[in-house]
Amino acid sequence: IINIINELKTKKAIPDTIPEVVLNDKQRLFKDIVHDYVTKWHFSQHNGGMWPKPLRLFLMGAPGTGKSTTTKATMSTLKDILGDSWTNIVKQATPTGCASFQMSADATTVHQLFGLCLAPSRDLQPREIETLVDKFKHGLCLLVIDEFSMVSRALMGIVLERLKFAGLNLNQLGIIMIGDPAQLLPIGGEPCWSIKLTRMDSHTFNELSIFGLNEMRHTFGMKRLENIPKYNEYKKYERQRKTNEVQRREVAEFRLAAMEGNYDAVYLTEVKRTIDGDAQSDNFVKNLIPRCRYGRTTEQDILNIKQEFASEAEFEADEKFKDARVAEALHFFATDEPTRKTVESENIRRTFAFAEKHNKPVVCLKAAHMPFEKASSLAQASGKQFEGMLGHFVACEGMPIMILSNLAPQFGLFNGATCTFKGLLYLPDNADVQISKKDFQKLTLSGTTLQTPLDLPTGSYGFTQFHQLPIHSILVSINDKLVTSAEDISAAITHDTNLKCRFHLPKQPPALPDFVVVQCDAYQQRGGTNILGIHGLTGNLIPIPCQKVLRKLPTDKNKSNKAQNIQSKKGAGYRIGFKTECAIVVTPYKEQGRTEERIQIEIKDHASVPGLWNVAVSRANHPKHNYIPSGQWPSHMDIQVQRLSPFVMEAEIFERAIQIQGSKTLRRWTVESGKQYGTSWTKEQCDVADW
16 A cells, blocks of 8 residues: 555646636736747757747736636646646746645646755765656646745755756746735745845845745846845845835845846736626625735724625534635644634534534544653654654544644645545554564563553564554464463563563554545545555545654754754654544645635634735635635735835735836737737837836
């Protein structure tokens, strides 16, 4: 089963059926720009001659303007130009598994495409370079990155460098960036377009971030910052905690000048994601949502939204809200704030409510920890330190459950995928464990029953998902001799120093199962195979394996590297469990790129996080499909606090730069192609407008 799951990562899913759509003028412009470049690239690749100017293209727009529709309509036609194997030379990637699934069956995550870990570095081993070269052995026509607002400078720099390590010439490939800078920004990093040089604590950003800044700017034909007028003033004002209006204007003007470059842009403005013929939906998507961007929400906007959103009475009367997703700002439970509402705590509470409503039993499993002597302290650690793996797995049959790892995003098994919990799967009956006599004598047994877990070294057992022998395992034999009592055990270990012990494993909680089984309809729709291999079983049942995850302690900037290494060694350990959690309550980070039928929003205390409010209120297409409980409404001041973040101001200026560049691109393409994209332009008119 594990091998089948691992092989899924490299298999191709069945492409989604792309419906026929009529593109508007700007959507056609994007498609024409891409087709023109791909056609010229294909000709040069097969016939030699001059390579076309490398395409550098941004596609941007507010929620509902058709970015995804435009991308899918464009990508689906590239086969006509490049042939059946077009996906070998056109790579689509996103920063998250959820976004890659929404993008295309041929898309993947940036990390998977370039072989990156969660905290990637520039260092590469020879084997990693060989893998990269092999992955791009057919060449690369286009790299398309969606949801680029969540791509950090550091990650972008590494991506561009790895393209070079793969033996690719960046001047002979196109790069397309798609997204909305008003949505959520990178976690723990600076946005890829950011030109900030100094952190809020007045220290400079790390070397990797500055490297990414320079690589991004060079690749998109932007000037070096030091070559832009008033660079020294910008550096000076950026370090100042307080600036006057004139200085802030100079900083804004410098940022706008810095965003200019030798790239094309298409900025979509026509909102398409409305419910046809519904005036409320039309007003909500076209007027109310855009006013939530960049923390510009006013007091009147809040009053208008309150009037439009579902009231408590409408919420109670609408049956679809009973199964609605809840957006909560904070994810992990914190022991120092035990009463604070989080995704983790709310999901546990709502799981029991779900079980009571549907008359189903609740499964509650505690994660195991290694080494066992540190188990009590490791169990107190937040799931944040174990790649999101929680200390408890709580579920009941039929409830929504979320996968927290990218098993195979192209098949719908991505980090953030919502599935349905079906049950637990215990596989092997017995475990054969090789152990020395000295270690065996440390075991705590009651008769032949194990009373404390036994940590298993890697390779000591034939199943890769098995990491720790659970309590209540029953010792059956030693060196092929049956044992049924303490006397049998003593006799069996008298003459041997190395022991082969067979344990009969428990097949019910509290012992951890080998797999948690979930139902994922998208998996079957994308052509996924029957993983469990049971004849007559539906192919949409997915076994999620038990995993062992290394603890990663947060870095403390106030401690030396030596002190942090000592702390890491003391706190080192593993958590064994499942990278899944209840999906009734989620953070807006899991919601970006999704459209919900109904949603309940509870983010009041964190509405100041850049992009959080904007993402939370723009997931449904109708205002009455959103509900914010009394006491959870943020004030306009709560939301406007995000405008104190320099990254928000930068994002707004960057969007302005793209709008300007988009106008230039449209005018130039009108003249060069002879096609009309709305208003017609002559070359003379273009020159005057650009001037």
